[in-house]
Amino acid sequence: MTGPRGPKPKRRFSRNNIFIYGTLLLVSIYYLLPLYVMVVTSLKGMPEIRLGNVFSPPVEITFEPWVKAWSQACTGINCDGLSRGFWNSVRILIPSVTLSIAVASVNGYALSNWKFKGSEVFFNILILGAFIPYQIMLYPIVILLRELGLYGGLTGLVMVHTVFGMPILTLLFRNYFSSIPDELFKAARVDGAGFWRIYFKIMMPMALPIFVVAIILQVTGIWNDFLFGVIYTKPDLYPMTVQLNNIVNSVQGVKEYNVNMAATLLTGLVPLVIYFASGKLFVRGIAAGAVKG
Amino acid sequence: MSVVDHRTAIAGPAKGKPNRLTKNLSSKVAAIPMILTALVVFVGCTIWTIVYSFTSSRLLPKGNFVGLDQYERLWGSSRWLISISNLMWYGVCSLVLTLVIGFTLAALLDRKIRFENTFRSIFLFPFALSFIVTGLVWQWILNPDYGLQGVVRSWGWESFSFDPLYNPDIVIFGILIAGIWQGSGLIMCIMLAGLRGIDEDIWKAARVDGIGTVKTYLVVIIPMMRPVFVTSLVLIAAGIIKLYDLVVAQTSGGPGLSSQVPAMYVYDYMFKAQNLGQGFAASTMMLLSVVIILIPYIYLQFKGTSRG
Structure with a gap:
């Protein structure tokens, strides 16, 4: 051979x-x-x-189209460009992301370490709720918000985002906290730490990566929302996506395609930057949401 | 073991007799938002809408029940029928194409190639963008004068015609192109994760048996990835039923009524036409279709776990 x-x-x-x-x-x-x-x-x-x-x-x-899209483009109601929508979106985004993650992380922690009678039932309803088409809940929520005096304002929209972000985020945090070794939790209990102390001193610092994943998930999700924005806020508080659509699809005037595309790109820039900056974490976020949801 | 003993020893006398309600109180307080969301919003609001879909509510929700009147009117409305037929076409095509594209791309990326990360980033980035952005870009690309059609015509093929957004017969396929652009990256990612979970030995065994690569995928790998396919299927289907923003941005439901979808019907009747009853009935039908998709899924999941 x-x-x-x-x-x-x-x-x-x-x-x-x-x-x-x-x-x-x-x-x-x-x-x-x-x-x-x-x-x-x-x-x-x-x-x-x-x-x-x-x-x-x-x-x-x-670069004129960019300037025009940002500060002069018209929606039919006003002509101060996308900047208004941008700042509205920021004002919606920050409290929504903070509140939804705060609520869901504590929730996931309670569900994995402090189970009580019925907790799993509520959790299962929550997860199934993620599959219910939003359309069926839209109107009753309008009534609820009106009763609370929050319909049309930003607070109401923040609450809506918190509620609809809860299933996926709770799942994300619950799964993460369940993967932390039980001994750690037990040792803290022996040392006399209670619910909140264990959360703030042990669980939260350990869950930092999952907080980042949750932030990525929520920032892109809430920034890209159209339906809730158009229903639960007044026109002068419309988020960027809604305003973008109104600018581009407005029937008055001559179509300025370059301004339209600059506006579209401006609106897409925030999630794009997050996507390319976060890399693998973005994938992890959608995988956690998708595969187990 | 000793840890557990310690805990009971410490916790026992310190707390005295544990009251059933105050036991674990902090946890219950922390879960209040979840409980409210689950019961008030997800269960409560859904039931509310279903109940009121049997009433003659118009401008305001009213309590006079009219049986199935709203549903009869719904299924007699040509606009609703167009919406359903559009959703069917879009749904079937999107399901098949997304699965095929998603799996093919994942399989190609799984062939131990270079620049895998770059390619994956390229296929996935549209998923980060909103449907509004997606719809508006594709509206521009499919513009008959300056877009794809115009370009091909300027190459000398004067009779070339591809203007889906202005042609009622094919408008839904114009939306499909954009929808697949936005969503197929996600499915590719899920499929890739599934492929990575397959044992290297399977490939070795297939090679020993002299089975070709393509055949191995079709005969061995795909059947093994059944759970991944089912998950993808449910994800795509759930997305299809919600289809709304994309159509709003791309065509606003036009030309005429030719690209209407159910979610748009719901929105227009609830918030524009002030015919709440119709909106409620239509949204209940949307829920019904989700339930029909979900039941076999839950059944399969359940069967999967009970089998071990």
């Missing part, structure tokens, strides 16, 4: 590899195209758009 020994060296450009990379590259075009189109269109002037097509790169780069 003479001849080469050891495994056959792999060729780098085998037919298989060309097929795999070729397919992946082709599909990548489909996924990247809209991003490219948004950027390119938002940097062109209107005359250039009318002459060319959506894919042609800008000849003369202009």
